[in-house]
Amino acid sequence: MSSVEITKDTYLQWYESMLLMRKFEEKAGQLYGQQKIRGFCHLYIGQEAVLAGAMSVLGPEDSMITAYRDHAHALARGMSANEIMAELYGKATGCSKGKGGSMHMFSKEHKFFGGHGIVGGQIPLGAGVAFAEKYKGTQNVNVCYMGDGAVRQGALNETFNMAMLWKLPVVFVCENNGYAMGTSVARTTNMVDIYKIGLGFDMPCAPVDGMDPVAVHNAMDEAVQRARNGEGPTFLEMRTYRYKGHSMSDPAKYRTKEEVEEYKGKDPIEIIKKAIVENKYADEAWFEEIAQKIKITVDESVKFAEESPYPDPSELYNDVYIQNNYPYIRD
Numbered sequence: 001m002s003s004v005e006i007t008k009d010t011y012l013q014w015y016e017s018m019l020l021m022r023k024f025e026e027k028a029g030q031l032y033g034q035q036k037i038r039g040f041c042h043l044y045i046g047q048e049a050v051l052a053g054a055m056s057v058l059g060p061e062d063s064m065i066t067a068y069r070d071h072a073h074a075l076a077r078g079m080s081a082n083e084i085m086a087e088l089y090g091k092a093t094g095c096s097k098g099k100g101g102s103m104h105m106f107s108k109e110h111k112f113f114g115g116h117g118i119v120g121g122q123i124p125l126g127a128g129v130a131f132a133e134k135y136k137g138t139q140n141v142n143v144c145y146m147g148d149g150a151v152r153q154g155a156l157n158e159t160f161n162m163a164m165l166w167k168l169p170v171v172f173v174c175e176n177n178g179y180a181m182g183t184s185v186a187r188t189t190n191m192v193d194i195y196k197i198g199l200g201f202d203m204p205c206a207p208v209d210g211m212d213p214v215a216v217h218n219a220m221d222e223a224v225q226r227a228r229n230g231e232g233p234t235f236l237e238m239r240t241y242r243y244k245g246h247s248m249s250d251p252a253k254y255r256t257k258e259e260v261e262e263y264k265g266k267d268p269i270e271i272i273k274k275a276i277v278e279n280k281y282a283d284e285a286w287f288e289e290i291a292q293k294i295k296i297t298v299d300e301s302v303k304f305a306e307e308s309p310y311p312d313p314s315e316l317y318n319d320v321y322i323q324n325n326y327p328y329i330r331d
Contacts, residue, residue, distance in 0.1 A: 004057050004221050006217060008279070011272060012281060013052075014049075014052040016293075017052050017075070018049065018051075018268060019291070020298075024072070024075060024081055025045050025071060025072065028041060028043065028085075029041070036306075038090070039102060040068070040101075040102055040248075041247060041248045042068055042070075042247045044071060046243040046244070046264075047240045048268050048269065049211050050145075050173070051073060052268070053214065053217040053218075053219075055077075056213070057217055057220045057221045058143065058224065059140075060078075061140045062140050062141045063111035063133075065112075065113045066122060067115075067122055067146055068104075069175075070104075070115040071084055073105070073112065073145065074105040074115070081298060084105060085304065087101060087105060088101065088102055089308070090310065092309050093308040097315065097319070098310065098311045103116070119149060119153060120146060120152075121155075122146065123144060123146055123153065124158070126172070127159045127168055129170075130142040130169050131168055139169075141228060142169065142170045144170055144171070145175055146173070146175070147174070148178070148180055149181065150174075152180075152189070160203060160235070167231065168232060169228065169232075171234050171236065172235045173238055174194050174195070174236070174238065178241060179242075179246065182246060183254075194237045195207045195235060203233055204232075204233075205234065205236070205237070207237045208236050208237065210240030210241075211239075213271075213272060216238065220236070241263040
């Protein structure tokens with residue numbers, strides 16, 4: 001199967017999607033400060049290229065699963081800003097009916113299966129989704145995201161073993177932003193090259209510049225094609241950076257200002273904007289139009305969330321368990 005070409009439209013889509021993620025997260029941070037959003041809130045600011053580069057490869061029938069820093073993943077999969085913001089507010093119109101909040105976004109329609117609050121809990125689930133696709137004989141691929149802290153979980157080793165044994169169509173992506181909460185990778189392991197974990201399972205693996213959508217696209221393209229062709233999983237270490245703390249309660253004092261400024265010089269949104277200008281793909285009027293379009297989208301999502309009702313108390317025990325009343329059907 002041929003690779004997915006990068007075109008002018010790809011660059012324009014990258015810029016728009018990353019700017020939407022950035023502005024949505026900035027607004028979420030602001031609303032959290034105003035106590036409109038409660039509980040935990042983990043922002044994605046700085047890591048947008050990891051998703052932009054992946055989405056230009058994936059198809060609508062492919063699926064995605066991730067951890068609790070998941071607002072941008074939901075946006076990337078095509079979920080509306082309205083339903084995501086409403087979920088942050090805990091409103092009934094949210095994508096998880098207001099019961100999931102920041103860490104538990106979900107959409108069956110967009111094949112986005114969370115949003116998981118348990119560190120590493122999504123890793124075996126991603127392999128399970130991939131197993132289902134292989135069992136059904138599809139060519140669909142699951143992309144399973146995790147943080148650099150989650151790779152220390154024992155479930156990863158068990159999952160990697162089974163995924164290779166059964167050649168499951170899954171791409172495991174470690175979003176290595178350098179710090180598991182406030183602890184640097186170098187303080188948790190002797191092997192700071194996280195991608196090398198895949199070597200112990202003979203799993204194809206590689207480091208990727210997670211600040212560059214082009215690099216992400218190319219690495220994901222190769223991995224996804226391998227999965228579609230029945231060749232099994234890949235483990236990619238996306239080396240990225242978050243400009244904010246681990247969560248809204250984290251002042252991030254464990255990082256130097258110089259380190260943060262260095263990475264801001266690699267801002268993926270500015271990198272793509274520069275490429276668009278240099279290639280004359282768009283003029284300043286286009287950038288202004290996109291900025292205004294996104295501002296309206298984000299503002300409307302806040303209005304929608306503000307005006308939406310909270311879940312009715314009668315909903316408390318719904319969706320806790322699902323009773324299957326269908327008889328077992330053998331194909």
